[in-house]
Amino acid sequence: MATTMRAWVVSDPRPLDETTPEQSPLTLVERPVPIPAPGEVLVRVHACGVCRTDLHLAEGDLAPRHNGVVPGHEVVGEVVRLGEGAGRFRTGDRVGIAWLRHTCGTCRWCRAGRENLCPQSRYTGWDKDGGYAELAVVPEAFAYRIPPSFADEQAAPLLCAGIIGYRSLLRAQLPAGGRLGLYGFGASAHLTAQLAIAQGAEVHVLTRGDEARELAQKLGAASVGGPYDPAPVPLDSAIIFAPAGELVPLALESLGPAGTLALAGIHLSDIPALDYQRHLFRERTVTSVTSNTRRDGEEFLVLAQRLGIQVTTTPVPFEHADQALRDLATGHVRGAAVLTLT
Ligand SMILES: [Zn+2]
Ligand SMILES: [Zn+2]
Numbered sequence: 438m439a440t441t442m443r444a445w446v447v448s449d450p451r452p453l454d455e456t457t458p459e460q461s462p463l464t465l466v467e468r469p470v471p472i473p474a475p476g477e478v479l480v481r482v483h484a485c486g487v488c489r490t491d492l493h494l495a496e497g498d499l500a501p502r503h504n505g506v507v508p509g510h511e512v513v514g515e516v517v518r519l520g521e522g523a524g525r526f527r528t529g530d531r532v533g534i535a536w537l538r539h540t541c542g543t544c545r546w547c548r549a550g551r552e553n554l555c556p557q558s559r560y561t562g563w564d565k566d567g568g569y570a571e572l573a574v575v576p577e578a579f580a581y582r583i584p585p586s587f588a589d590e591q592a593a594p595l596l597c598a599g600i601i602g603y604r605s606l607l608r609a610q611l612p613a614g615g616r617l618g619l620y621g622f623g624a625s626a627h628l629t630a631q632l633a634i635a636q637g638a639e640v641h642v643l644t645r646g647d648e649a650r651e652l653a654q655k656l657g658a659a660s661v662g663g664p665y666d667p668a669p670v671p672l673d674s675a676i677i678f679a680p681a682g683e684l685v686p687l688a689l690e691s692l693g694p695a696g697t698l699a700l701a702g703i704h705l706s707d708i709p710a711l712d713y714q715r716h717l718f719r720e721r722t723v724t725s726v727t728s729n730t731r732r733d734g735e736e737f738l739v740l741a742q743r744l745g746i747q748v749t750t751t752p753v754p755f756e757h758a759d760q761a762l763r764d765l766a767t768g769h770v771r772g773a774a775v776l777t778l779t
């Protein structure tokens with residue numbers, strides 16, 4: 438095996454929609470191939486999804502945890518080397534590397550089944566190098582087996598967009614057969630919508646972009662409107678996927694009594710002042726969604742296969758990762774962008 442590999446690093450965080458391609462916050466570099474530590478496996482990357490969190494990192498909305506980090510936490514690849522003591526996978530196995538990559542296992546949150554809130558939690562593509570690279574390492578306890586019905590490119594977005602969407606749906610407390618509003622319709626929402634519809638929900642999509650609206654219609658949304666439109670019916674639950682705080686009062690106003698709004702993103706712009714009567718009274722609830730547990734991931738991957746979730750992807754050659762982020766910043770991606778490595 439070669440001793441070096443190509444990897445994209447966040448070298449100079451800055452807003453992407455205001456810069457020219459020559460001022461990219463990402464740089465393609467040669468790096469030593471990582472060596473799997475005890476309990477880790479080395480994975481040859483076949484595909485890596487492009488997530489909005491990567492964009493927040495590249496644009497500086499999310500402070501880098503160390504300089505020159507390799508982004509990417511929707512990684513599908515093949516185990517090529519086992520670290521000392523690693524035995525859960527064999528070389529040649531197909532695995533997924535996702536956002537959560539370490540928790541302490543002993544704090545009150547870990548013991549309560551809420552390891553997503555562990556203060557010692559560590560993340561792929563933020564604390565440690567991720568999958569915008571030819572190879573990546575992961576602790577085997579935090580890797581996933583990929584259901585065989587999904588090709589690499591389709592499986593990649595399941596690992597964050599899918600899992601976070603699933604947790605958002607749980608946090609949104611959607612009653613059986615209830616009415617769900619989705620604000621924003623990118624990688625995560627287009628998977629969450631299918632999950633909800635397959636389970637009997639009525640889904641209303643509120644989003645910008647003709648392509649996103651078309652996709653929502655095609656996937657069976659009961660209605661499709663603009664992000665600032667009122668929902669056509671009182672909602673039981675809503676999820677905001679767009680990183681736009683100004684949507685919070687709008688979504689709360691569209692909730693019926695006892696409705697719940699879940700905020701799916703890791704970053705949200707400022708939320709305007711709320712009016713108690715208009716936005717919160719009648720026992721409406723607003724909650725954030727923080728990462729996910731491994732159990733969320735396992736459950737979602739089983740459901741995705743069983744319910745036949747269709748993953749819409751825009752493949753991008755690995756060499757054009759910076760352009761993929763730029764397209765995401767300007768809202769020009771249909772479904773999920775996925776870097777493909779040959
Ligand atoms: Zn913990
Ligand atoms: Zn993500």
